[in-house]
Amino acid sequence: MNAIIIDDENKARSVLRALIEEEHPEVTILGEASNLVEGVAVIKANLPDIVFLDIEMPEHSGLEILSFFKDEPISFQIIFTTAYNQYAIEALKLSAIDYLLKPIDEDELKGAIAKAEIAINENKVNFRLKNIEKAFQQLSLNKIALEIPKGIMFVAHEDILLFEADGVYTKVYLQNGKTELITKTLKYFTDQLVDKPIFYKPHRSYLINLKYMSRLVKKDSYHLVLENNKTIPIARDKKEEFLQLVKKMF
Incomplete structure (x- = not known):
């Protein structure tokens, strides 16, 4: 799985990167960003599976991320990271896969990544099924199924x-x-x-x-x-x- 980290605090990004690299070799960090605008550009350039997203940032809150993808599909899982637990409900309303409080607990990080992996695999299966469905729709234009x-x-x-x-x-x-x-x-x-x-x-x-x-x-x-x-x-x-x-x- 590939991921990016969006957080305005350099130290917070470094700590999270270190935790992931030490404990989760199955996750590759593709890039980082210090604000939401830069983060969205990194997302669109790298198409990550997971986005670790801080909420409290200057100019744009992490909760505004969906407004940058109005006409585009959201193909990544969001894991919010924040020092303030009052944002939990808003974060979950945005269909985030999980919500981590800073300082990030290793076990909670492990659980969040596991949830993301399950969701990613389900999305891949659904994508394959949709492609197969399209193929059958094309087939049905010229053929008919006879149950013998x-x-x-x-x-x-x-x-x-x-x-x-x-x-x-x-x-x-x-x-x-x-x-x-x-x-x-x-x-x-x-x-x-x-x-x-x-x-x-x-x-x-x-x-x-x-x-x-x-x-x-x-x-x-x-x-x-x-x-x-x-x-x-x-x-x-x-x-x-x-x-x-x-x-x-x-």
């Missing part, structure tokens, strides 16, 4: 010919000729793909990929024949809508 008995298939939208209702299940016909039985209703897939115009529901039992239409058959009623020779009925209340779509698009 042995796990989950991730199938590209363009590789799906159609969905067919089968009671509370759904048959999914794939471009490679395979058919998968999924333990989800057709409504589940209809709702999931509502913003994908390539998928169209000509009948309450079918959701088709328009890319794979082969023929429109007018015999008794209207039917669509897909490229896999599967015949799909067009519901009466969908016939005019479908015909209008065909006229506009072809």
